[in-house]
Amino acid sequence: MSVAKVIEINASSAKGVEDAVQHGLKKAAESVKNIKGAWINEIKVVTADDGTVTEWRVNMKINFVVD
Numbered sequence: 001m002s003v004a005k006v007i008e009i010n011a012s013s014a015k016g017v018e019d020a021v022q023h024g025l026k027k028a029a030e031s032v033k034n035i036k037g038a039w040i041n042e043i044k045v046v047t048a049d050d051g052t053v054t055e056w057r058v059n060m061k062i063n064f065v066v067d
Contacts, residue, residue, distance in 0.1 A: 003066045007032070008041075012057045017043055020058045034065040 011024025021040065029035055039061045046055040 004036070004063050005066050006061050006063045008059065008061050010057065010059050012055050014055050017056050017058060020056050021060065024058065024060060025062070028062055032062070032064050034067070036063050036065060038062045 007028070009024050009028055011020045011027070013019035013023055017040075021038070025035065025038060040058055041061060042057075042059040044057040044059075045053045046057065048054050
């Protein structure tokens with residue numbers, strides 16, 4: 001029988017949403033093992049005064065199997 005746990009993290013990138021997700025997952029994998037998936041809860045943007053997007057931010061839940 002397996003037990004899974006869920007943690008919530010925030011990550012950001014100037015490149016885009018996918019890059020922010022990849023960055024967040026790679027950083028979490030440095031201390032969390034057995035990551036099995038993630039859910040993206042929110043996507044936010046930071047904008048410049050002219051309305052252009054300067055940073056993408058994601059809030060996600062990561063699930064992993066506990067040893």
